[in-house]
Amino acid sequence: MKTLPTLFVSHGAPTLSIEDIPAREFLKGLGSRYPEVSAVLCISAHWNTKNPEVTAVEKPETIHDFYGFPEELYTIKYPVKGEPELAERTADLINKAGFSCDIDGQRGLDHGAWVPTRLMYPKADVPVVQLSIQSHLDPKRHYLLGKAIEELNHEGVLILGSGGAVHPLGYAPLGPGARTDDWAMDFDKWLTDAVTRGDVEQLENYSQLAPYPQRAHPYPDHFMPLLVALGAAGSGARGKIIHHSWYWGDLGMAAYEFNSDKK
Template sequence: MIEPLFLAHGSPMLAIQENAYSEFLRSLGQSVKPQAIVIFTAHWESQVLTISASDEVYETIYDFYGFPEEMYRIKYPARGSSKLAGRLQAKLEAAGIPVRLDTSRGLDHGSWVLLQKMYPEADVPVVQVSVHPFLSPQEQIEIGNVLRGLDAEDILVIGSGVTVHNLRAVKWGQSEPEPWALQFDEWLLEQMQKPGYGELLNYEHAAPHARMAVPRPEHFVPLLIALGSGSPDRAPKEIFRAYEFGTLSYLCMAF
């Protein structure tokens, strides 16, 4: 059985960096051997949940600007799985969640930067799914709930985002995290351990420094989806945490 994960994709520079986080991802990939991957990426937004449904090799999308040239030469030639995409579509529609299929979109950096560290051979089928950032937290959890049970089939569900993601607040060159960023993540960890996730679903109003940490929700909602997809019999657990530029969180969770 493979636990659903929330993984921070952080800076695109992770693609060419060797550090504690890249080593963690490499080790994680060596220890977790899925039959397929379903990844919800913060860098694909749509008002209707959209699922990549192709058996072809994905195009590698470079959805970032001004980075070293070597990053634009990286290819991550994973294949999709139309069969798994169809299964997800059926599950979500049965739960009353509108869904579309997409047969042409490539993997954005919210997906391939993580996956090329975890599975560098690109030998695991990948189904990429969009997020609708403006659904309520409860609705995001319910999307995850629909995916419960995939873990028993060794299908790895990943929410790819960042808990503290405010690019206007980054402190370039600062290695120590800002206190407010720590306080926000600590609050999240505390709430996820409570029955019904405590005040997590009201995080916008209840969490300390919520507006600073989450000025826009697209990077936060993959956490809620991954959390919802986990077994209620397992306690959420922190599996990695670090900070870059003072505020950018690399908190990762297993559910």
């Protein structure tokens, strides 16, 4: 089976599902790039647990974990299947790497998972399993969490980190027509440079080394999925930018594909 790359996408606001913007059009075409995929393992910024957890639900519900958005969004259902066997395989790999991974047999898919995968696979014909983040842990641990699941790339599983390249929720005013600030563009440029060089040290220490990290990511949750995706790509992995746009002013919507030189 062909070894797959790993991905990081920015899912923006839930309205990405219905707004005619470049990031939505990009995601609508992304799934067709990887016809070999048998399942998606999505690391969403919106599932934060004490220890790593994976979902093992055969028919996961569509979770509308957001407030104050158009009513249309709350009627969206994504009837995709889960894959309990993949959940068990993922948990086994993580446990063998020295983490403690639990299996959740009830949780559905939050919008960090179903918004991008619904656009990528609108026929709901590719199973989706979620892996949680732990925002109380440091970035290095998330990189190592990714390395723990690297074998899945050889098994037809598309590892998809879903967060935000620039996600200043709680810092910058966001909304239609807002301008993109210079500090956001500076962080975005730094991030793309570090990703394309595969600079693990820079990315793990982004909060000290990047320009304006506390503005770009007031909370670490939307950055952690990128580190998991990078780690899962394997040693020596580098990223390439496959999409770039801005949304609501300072929401950076960049997406990256990671490949290891050894693959």
